[in-house]
Amino acid sequence: MTPPPPEAVAAMIRPAPRRPDSRINRDILSVMEGASLGYWVLLASAVLMVHVAGAIWIYQVYEGLGIAGYVHPVFWGVYIVTFVFWVGIAHAGTLISAILYLFRAKWRNAINRSAEAMTVFAVLTAAQFLGIHVGRIWKSYFILPYPNQRALWVNFKSPLLWDTFAISTYATISAVFLYIGMIPDLAIARDRAVGWRKVLYGALALGWQGTSRHWKAHTRSVLHLSGLATPLVLSVHSVVSWDFAMALVPGWHTTIFGPYFVAGAIFSGFAMVLTMMIPVRRIFGLEEYITDYHLENMSRFLLLTSIIVGYAYASEYFMAWYSGVEAEQTSFWMRAFGPYWISTWIMILCNAVFPQILWFKRVRTHVPTLFVLSVLVNVGMWFERYVIIITGLSREYNPSTWGIYTPSWYELGILAGSFAFFSMFFLVFLKLFPVIAIAEMKELAIHEKAHRQGGAH
Amino acid sequence: MRSTRPRRRLLLATLGVAVASGIALGVAGLWGEGAVAAEPLVATSVCEAHALKARKAEDPSLEIEIPPNFDMPWPTRAACLSHEAALDPNTPGPVQPIPFSHKHHAGLYGVDCQYCHSGTDRSPAAGVPAVETCMGCHSLFPPSYDELSGIRTLKEYWERKQSIPWIQIHRLPEYVQFRHNRHLEAGVDCQACHGAVQDMDKVHLVPDTHWWPWLLPTQKLEMGWCINCHRQNGASQDCLTCHY
């Protein structure tokens, strides 16, 4: 997928009414000022839910994993499903901020900040599940390859170990990316803020003065970071997909899992950005910055990735049939018509069918529809992982051990907790940091000025 | 130059005082000695008798009196000392229900480890001597030994036909399958793991620390420590050797 060349993008940018820079500052920074009652209610409920989930987890550690709905032979359940889901969500961020940056897709500026933040929080959330799903959390440090008196090393052949590395790397890079990108805005915030905020931003802004030297250094580092981050976008979720592709389980052991998962990740990532940004722009009146035009571009991405994912589904079934392996065929047949047919069809409809309405411009620009669609896509993508993991395991090579897994309420509680965990961070972020990259918006404004004077930049 | 005079005088004065007090104390001390020497020290037990005899040997001027019923060789002085040492809570290691001294038995009298810990060469588990084994010797000892509280406790256990609840010191977790007999076969001596037990009145874990190749300390009886030895002696390093 190649985004349009920068010139075309610039040409696409519709003239916006002129306004002094300070206006942009005020509009965007106003998001950070004063929290309404609604905000506090939201935040409080999120924090509460996180605590509930935490309590469940402690009970699970005390009692044993048995409180989850696991049955022989389905030994992975909602925890791993949700882990993969959140890793997927984490992808849009880096894609938008790194790849689109390299491609000079200017329209990204409006959303990249929130996308990057989302990335960091999603990775954090995903990381929780690595710990939640193991049987002996108190011994899980065994998985770290550090020199120990036991003279034991870890198994570098195990995809689970690769996971550990992939996730930690990704978390670090995206955190750095978010921060570096935010420095100029922090400076602006610093200059306007008072009290403890001034101290905070002052510290974080690292004495940014906006001199040309600073700008030069900043742009270069962002550029280089994008270069570093770009391969990660593709690698991280490929690695996660190997957890399954490397295994023997029918329905897991396929070669397309790498691209399939990456596309799915970007798909769900963009959906999540929409789900988060549409309410934000509505509530804080940022329509002028996150314009329908941005939403439309994102929905174009949705459409593209949805088609890729749909293609992956189709080819999976084709391979199962074409391979002639009875176990594979049975597994996939069971997937579609077996005990888990509901999940399967939710996945297919939400991910491959519904997004097709985005072919129509009217839909792409109709915000409520986009919002609903983005939520559906998120649901669908969760079920995609559910289908892959659960159906694969429940119908394996030895028919004598076929079993049916149904999540227990404890698992669902922790699942809900993970969403609360994520939105908790995001809500705090809204009030603490500029949710739109101010500096880059200004850049954009300059651009369009240039364009109005008919000059190319 | 002038200013230094008063200082020197002060110094001399203090020195004078010091010397004077020193002499005074010394005299007082001698006088005190004389006072003690007035009546002789009386032993109230065989062990005390041993102690007094020892002091007497050091300083013949000492006046001691030992009642005939305490004037006997048993329990020996060594036994008395070990017994005391094994009861000392300030030395490392837990105080056992009976102040048994390995130093005394294995060290002084050179009793072979396997004499009491029999079966260690035939079985994975090291034999812990049955109460009967202790009594095997101690029942033959003269009754004067009973003055040692440890011997009395031992005999009480024996009369009550009760086992002695020793506190385990060298302990491996349940998931470690250690085989004493194999290690003896391989010629590893007990001290390699248990430390110089024959020199301990009260047995305790010897913190013998290896610096593992990555400069990590491994204590005795820790896995790295075992592996190290296995590696050096070309013994099996397969996990299943010790864990199943």
Next chain:
Amino acid sequence: MPELDRRDFLKLVGVGAGGAAAAGCSDHVEKLIPYVVQPEVITPGMPVFYASTCRECPAACGLHVRTREGRPIKLEGNPDHPVNRGALCGRGQASIGRTYHPDRFRKPQRRGAAGALEDVSWKEATAALAAKIAERPGGTWVLGGATGPSLSDLIDRFVGAVGAGGRLVYEPLSHDALREASRAVFGAAGLPIFDLSGADYVVDLGADCFETWLSPIEHQRQVLEARDLASAEGRAARMVYVGPRLSMTAGNADEWLPAKAGSEGLVALALANVALARRQAAGQPVGGDAGLLAALLAPYTPEKVAEPTGVDAAALRRVGEQLALAKRPVALPPGPGLASSRAVAASAAALILDAVLGAVGRSVGLPPETPATPEPANLAALEALVAAMNAGRVSVLLIHDSNPVYSLPPQLGFRDALAKVGLVVAFASGPDETTELAGLVLPDHTPLESWGDASSRPGVRGVVQPTIRPLFDTQAFGDVLLDTARAMGDAVGAKLPQGSFRGVVEASWGGSFDAVLARGGSFAPAPLRGGAVQAGAAKLAFRVPELVGEGEHALYAPPSPLLYDGRGAALPWLQETPDPVTKISWQSWLELSHASAEALGVEAGDVVAIETPAGRAEAIAFPRGGIRDDVVALAVGQGHSVGLYASHQNDGRPGEARGASAIALLPSVRDEAGGRAWLVSKARITRTGGHARLALMQKSDNKRGRQLGDAVALAALEGDAHASGHAGPHEVRRPFAAAADATDGSAYRWGMTIDVDKCTGCSACTIACSIENNIPTVGEEQVVRSRLMSWLRIERWIGDGTQELRAGRPPYDDHEQLGRIDVRNSPMLCQQCGAAPCEPVCPVLATYHAPEGLNGMIYNRCIGTRYCSNNCPYKVRRFNWFDYAIHNWPDPMPLMLNPDVTVRCQGVMEKCTFCVQRIDLARQTAKNEGRPIADGEVTPACAQTCPSHAIVFGNLRDEGSAAVRTAEAGGVRAYHALHTLNTRPSISYLARVIRDPSSRIDEDGGHAEAGHHANAMTPSQEGTA
């Protein structure tokens, strides 16, 4: 050895025991508790073996009890014992748990005024008992199960000495009919002895001789040795099963004639009719007056019998002819479950068939003239006792070794009659329905704590010796009798032997008692007694019994292969091990045909009500193809309301009965001679609308054509490769290919060869494995979630299965068909793969490939990602979802844990490692003697206990090892499970052999294969279905 030593065993838990008892992951401070006096036989850390005898059922197999620090931790068969030859059944394996059962009475108890039991001292107890007995001469009765000769004699002498009213031996499965039939046919009452060794044609007329009949282990071994493919006779051997239901035994037969329940006798006569004619024509001898037999059998031609039995006449004729021409044919009479009001005639018919076949004196021996112990009382005698009780003529009733309140039909009124007895004394080691009603509970030692003996048959007498110091304040029944007699005064006491019961036992053995203890008894089986059919046999009325009650189904209550007559219900291992046929555990289910189920509109799991004239009960419906439409089957054994495991107590519902008791549904009906009949009633089945989740281990017997339980038609082995069930020779895997999968230096590559053709599905290996490896039971609720922990399971496949795909939530799917047998019992355990999928995925190397080819599983390294299990195609790994090790081993059960095996804690994966602790023990001895481990020196628990020697363990790098040789001999039968995945398993399976039932016998008596076409279930056809 002198008694003193054993008495002085271990004052407290020995060194190392504490270690095993604590969960493997805890790390707390322990004390070292030495002996006061260490018995010279004990070296802490080393096992000591004692010979003893199993008392779980009258077969009385020989035992080798493995003890550690004075605690029995495992039972194994005594190789010298002629009955079991080193093997042991699941019930025997589990019986070790009786000694460590949490339910056990800690001390004698008396029922107080409030009706609750309160502690009492032995002195008071015996005094009270003595007084009560003296009160009323002739008012005392002794009722109890089969005991050894010594105890039996003592009881008789006691009865005489104290002037008691009498004594009844009571066994629920007493074979009354067979005893009577033997009298009617041969004029010798008692149990005939069946020796199936070398039998090349076995007709099992519903005896279920592999499960609960006279001597299950012996019969399994004999039959499977007789049909060993190595010899021509073996290939010619056949087994035919006649009965209404595809039982575990039936699954091992070659042909199944699904006769109407109760009509087995007629089938036997028809077969005899055909065989007689054929044998006379061939001038072969027939056992008895030919004229008499001819006259007797004349009316029962196959054609006439076909209608009442529902068996095709042609089939009857064919089997009859094959029988006539077989070299050593034998017929086995119906078992207790099929004992109807016509049971004596039915059993007699079977014996007549044996006589006609000339099997009497060769495979069937007449009962001894003088039985070692008195014959069990039949139903009539028990009715008399109940009458006496009701009439108040019984003042004291001593009940030992039995649970009559549970196991007698309620209609008999025994329960109510107990209330009229002055003092009911129960000698049971744990609570049951009978002790609930007893006024005095005098807890008996468990067999592992007591002295005694047991006689399997003339000339074979095993000794029972204590292997542990009594855990609680209990007394041996024999000693209590002696004490009581003495308490009644010297006059009485003098009539009984002096000293303890041990003395009585020792005195009963002439010669050196030590030698007896060392060997386990005296084993000199007397030769089988021959005999001829008596004229009296003709007087029997052979006909299909009429059943009481209405309803369209006959209620068939077979004894449960695991719970036996219900005594097994108290043992968690027997409850949890899946039933060999249906794979259900902990629950009681009603088997009915698919047609009946459809008619009732019920599916598997629906709760149905069963109504008979005797009562009503609810059970879970379990439709299957392997049962006649006019029969429903409810296994005996469940339905206890007392006991931690027997009832729902361990599910937190004390007092609630677990499942339904079949006995409670059976009206009290006698057979012709007053024996107890079981197949007596019709049942009305109605749906209750309720539904229960089945605790079902295997939800489908359809292997979908995958390499899991392969089969080969015998014709293929005769050279006709196309008849092979295999797709072709390229699929055959040689076992030693797997020998490469160990490090080059290693002298060993441990492996197994499992002969699916020899596996009867009896599940002894499963229980042996659990006991040896400290595998906890998890209880019904967890089994429902298929969280069973057993490392070794027996998969039961029907045919090659079909690859059909059914939409929706698939119910339990079942491919049994009436009258067809293609059952493959294939033990599934860790295959110790050479290219193990589980190994590379473990991030912490908790599971890895050991130098000797084993898949090491290091519990203390495992962090529980469970990836290994996801990646295991055989699904043999088990996960500790909860801290089963702590919750499921209530005191004093931790005492029976094997100190050599780590107890796994919560959050850890576990699996089979070929009993690596045994390999290691062997290695120690070998190393000390400076030699390699010899073949056969290591035997995993499963292989050790297998009655049919289906499992052979050995070193695959040793070309001469039994494992390799067996696999090689298997030839085209050898295959690796799911070998298309190329996991290079170290276990080679030998395919089940389908012996064509329609194969004719030529005049010379040898069998010739008529191809496999007649067997509708040959894999080649199934696979393409």
